Amino acid sequence: MPEGSAQIDFESLTDLIYEAAVLPELWPSVLDQLAGIAGAQGTVLIASDLRSHRWINSKSLDQVMADFASGGWSSAGQRTARLLAARHAGFVREQDVYTPEELEQDVLIQHFLRPRGLGWGTATACPLSTGDTLIFSIERRFVDGPVPAEAMRVLDTLRPHLGRAALVSARLKLERARAAVEALEVLSLPAAVLGADGRLHNRNAAFAGLVPRVVRDQRDRVTLSHPGADALLSDVLSGRRANAARSIPVPADADNPAMVMHLLPVRGLAQDVFGGGTMLMLAAPVLPRPVPGTELLAGLFDLTAAEARIARGIADGATIALLAAQQSVAHETIRSQVKAIFAKTGVTRQVDLARLISGFSLIR
Structure with missing residues (x-):
């Protein structure tokens, strides 16, 4: 058995994968178990369309993915392009799509992954009828060498389950999100819907333009880049304030104008409109x-x-x-x-x- 796979119950893991299809909060547990099969540090599930990239990752990769987002690394290297070009209905490793010389010249691998102790891995791409492509990318430490062949066989066995579950999850999210996104666009202000956990559920295009300069879409909760403003936001999201409705000033800095973040609780039937979200976040720009x-x-x-x-x-x-x-x-x-x-x-x-x-x- 591959590294870590002796502790994995295949039937239980398959059940967990299909639970994650309708309960997206379970995906991080699935990703952790995939990493365990490959003896890896963690796994990233990326949903990519023509406009944006969104992802969920193992907690062990939080800092790596934060660096990836803030450093603009999504356009660096050929790793994802080669994965998609392979059109392989299974997991592939670097050695499957690179020559040794090409591997040493890839910018993402050499200048982002290896300096962070990574550099080996395996991934699979699942094109969806929604227009998205879902990518499961398992990141292994460089010192541990390539993913073993036996681990690849186990992952390939799981791949059809991952693809089906991810498709269901993406479709359900798409249907829930449609009404919310349409409502947010009507506001003509940067707007987003937050869940009870303080994480972003949906956002309009104007709000997306504030990420990550003013707002940061973190795994635990949405945060504000200004420390003082974020402390006030934390008070609201942690429930320390009796009334969740709040206006939070965000001072101007060298790169961004001043604005006020208005937090409005979503109650009763309004939660159906906003896909089960519990709070509306509006950004009102300001001039001096x-x-x-x-x-x-x-x-x-x-x-x-x-x-x-x-x-x-x-x-x-x-x-x-x-x-x-x-x-x-x-x-x-x-x-x-x-x-x-x-x-x-x-x-x-x-x-x-x-x-x-x-x-x-x-x-x-």
Whole structure:
């Protein structure tokens, strides 16, 4: 038996594969067991169409796939192209589609996989009637050598089950997603549907343009690239806030304009419209102007009227003492309000608050 396969119950694994067809959250367990058969570090299931690539991976490959996405490696090398060109109804290894000389010249293998300790593997492609191509790519450590032939035979036995289950899974997801995607496009704003686990279920084209610069589609949950904004998002998604509805400011940086992320809970029959999602995430872009009015500040950051007045005063350069004198209250009252403003805007200093709110104005 190949490495790791002695611990794998073929019948149980086949059952798990077909369970994953209708319960997509089970795919990572399937991928882990495929990696075990090949003595590999992990497996990636890639769904590719003409517009995008989406994937699920073993947790052991989280960092590898994060680097793959952020580094733009999807267009590097010939690995996937050679797999598809082989048109083989089974798993193939590098030595099946490369000469030794070509293997040493492939950019993805030499400059991405091997520096991360990988470089050997096996993969299979399953074209679907939906227009997608599903690729199961099992990644093995370079020091362990190529995938053994016996492991290849076991994987080839499983391949028809993987293809059928993945087809069902893709079709079900397509049908559930159609209504949600159509609804999101009507909004004319970057919009996405989040599940109860905080992960992205569906998104429109405008929202996809924010990934990964502003929003990151992580395996555990969706995150925001700005640390302060993401801390506020984490509070909402973890259930630490009683009311999930929230507006989260995302400050501008050198590459991205400022925006506000509005989180709206999806309740009752609306969940059917959005494919079972539990939260709607809208991104409202903003343009700079000197200092927004108190009503705008209150709406953007969920501030009370008093907090909005304090925030606007800080943006105008007022000190704690001046604000206390203007409003005839104690210094401690103003400091308490400032702390509440910090908590709602994700900043920790008055200077950062001034910079943040002085650059916000909703695009009409």
